[in-house]
Amino acid sequence: MEERDFRLERLDFGASIISRLHVEFGPAAVERRRRVRKLMARNFAAQVTGLLNMVAPEDVPEFGFSEFFAERLFRETA
Numbered sequence: 597m598e599e600r601d602f603r604l605e606r607l608d609f610g611a612s613i614i615s616r617l618h619v620e621f622g623p624a625a626v627e628r629r630r631r632v633r634k635l636m637a638r639n640f641a642a643q644v645t646g647l648l649n650m651v652a653p654e655d656v657p658e659f660g661f662s663e664f665f666a667e668r669l670f671r672e673t674a
Contacts (some may be wrong), residue, residue, distance in 0.1 A: 610648030
């Protein structure tokens with residue numbers, strides 16, 4: 597049960613990032629996607645975002661599930 601909770605928590609965190617990045621609409625969302633794509637092109641570590649919904653949660657680097665990572669990813673200046 598502990599392993600299941602661990603995996604589900606990570607999947608939920610990853611889904612929240614992916615949905616914020618790809619499912620929201622409007623001018624602010626378009627700008628956010630532009631900034632994140634630019635960041636991912638410049639910063640290899642930010643590319644872990646693409647793994648969040650493509651591989652098993654235990655195969656994603658630990659930092660990809662941190663609040664610090666999410667804050668850096670979505671900060672207003674990039």
